[in-house]
Amino acid sequence: MATDAHVRQIVGEVLDPVLGKSLNQLKMVHSISVDQDPLRVTIQLPTPAYPARDALRAAVEKAVSERATEASRVEVEFTSEVKGKNSGGNVGLKVKNVIAVGSGKGGVGKSTVAASLAYGLQHFGAKVGLLDADVYGPSIPHLVGASGQPSIKQVQTPDGRTFERIEPIVAHGLKVMSMGFMVGADQAVVWRGPMLHKALTQFMQQTEWGELDYLIVDMPPGTGDVALTLSQMVSLAGAVVVCTPQQVALLDAGKAITMFNTVKIPVLGMVENMSGEVFGRGGAKAKAEAMQVPFLGEIPSDPIIRIRGDDGQIGKLFSEENTVRQSLLDISSNVAMAIAKGILENPAMPTLEIL
Numbered sequence: 001m002a003t004d005a006h007v008r009q010i011v012g013e014v015l016d017p018v019l020g021k022s023l024n025q026l027k028m029v030h031s032i033s034v035d036q037d038p039l040r041v042t043i044q045l046p047t048p049a050y051p052a053r054d055a056l057r058a059a060v061e062k063a064v065s066e067r068a069t070e071a072s073r074v075e076v077e078f079t080s081e082v083k084g085k086n087s088g089g090n091v092g093l094k095v096k097n098v099i100a101v102g103s104g105k106g107g108v109g110k111s112t113v114a115a116s117l118a119y120g121l122q123h124f125g126a127k128v129g130l131l132d133a134d135v136y137g138p139s140i141p142h143l144v145g146a147s148g149q150p151s152i153k154q155v156q157t158p159d160g161r162t163f164e165r166i167e168p169i170v171a172h173g174l175k176v177m178s179m180g181f182m183v184g185a186d187q188a189v190v191w192r193g194p195m196l197h198k199a200l201t202q203f204m205q206q207t208e209w210g211e212l213d214y215l216i217v218d219m220p221p222g223t224g225d226v227a228l229t230l231s232q233m234v235s236l237a238g239a240v241v242v243c244t245p246q247q248v249a250l251l252d253a254g255k256a257i258t259m260f261n262t263v264k265i266p267v268l269g270m271v272e273n274m275s276g277e278v279f280g281r282g283g284a285k286a287k288a289e290a291m292q293v294p295f296l297g298e299i300p301s302d303p304i305i306r307i308r309g310d311d312g313q314i315g316k317l318f319s320e321e322n323t324v325r326q327s328l329l330d331i332s333s334n335v336a337m338a339i340a341k342g343i344l345e346n347p348a349m350p351t352l353e354i355l
């Protein structure tokens, strides 16, 4: 009979097909149980959005059957534990990873991508929240079909201080907070910088997010103000830069990458949105290569996206058959894996547990 230690060693030497490192190095061997037939290997994935379960299962089965010849059959199971930077730890939030979604300019589909990323990660089973940081032009409530006024409750600390907690609005299972819930749809927000900073700080810190694996932040276009506020407040897992394939948009995407670098937010990669006949295709990939950031995938230009967005049904893109679902899921996986990769390759930096 195969021993636990022997099988553990064999499995630990298998290379992860996505990250290219051994399962031992990645600390992904969760448990081995040789007392049963088939013997059971449980692998702990760094995110439920892990994209290559089948390939990993096959690699483990092959290694065990080739090298533990005394073993009979092997069954590979998966569990997952989202790796995180304890992003919200500084401000008392139990949020593992805060992800900013930004672009150099408006109208490239940034809010749509932010909402899709949130629902995509949720679809894989992660706990997700969505914060609309576009205080002047909040469009998230519209895209996810959320309305109403968040309730605010007073909370007492043990030492007698009171502070306010804001209940997020839940839209298709997603916790959402936006300035759009605080002002009427056609009301304009006219604020000076310090107020903007304050509103954002409150939305981030006083919202009852609970325990989250990922908090997606839809950034306003352009200047670095909000990115700076955010980076001073929480330790971001990184930023996703959205752009369309044409040249002008790509120039702005380059600026966005430089901006995130300046405020010390790591860039997870670039997404090309609205690829297709109208704007062309492949520009963002080339730009990503030129700027030495990962390319996270492309989303075709497709009326279903505009239609679902207009109906407040972005979440539905994942529960129905359509032509864009797979590309949105792939991008969600790529973002989650980019974070996991950074953490697994740089284990000194983050705290993996939520405190």
Ligand SMILES: Nc1ncnc2c1ncn2[C@@H]1O[C@H](COP(=O)(O)OP(=O)(O)O)[C@@H](O)[C@H]1O
Pocket (backbone or CB within 6 Å): 103, 105, 106, 107, 108, 109, 110, 111, 112, 113, 139, 273, 274, 275, 299, 300, 301, 302, 303, 304, 305, 306, 307, 309, 310
């Ligand atoms: N891939 C796509 N295909 C078709 N329409 C899209 C796509 N991405 C976004 N849109 C549409 O483009 C418009 C702008 O998107 P939005 O997410 O609000 O952009 P931004 O936040 O960058 O200003 C919306 O009407 C949205 O439905």
Ligand SMILES: [Mg+2]
Pocket (backbone or CB within 6 Å): 110, 111, 112, 134, 139
């Ligand atoms: Mg927007």
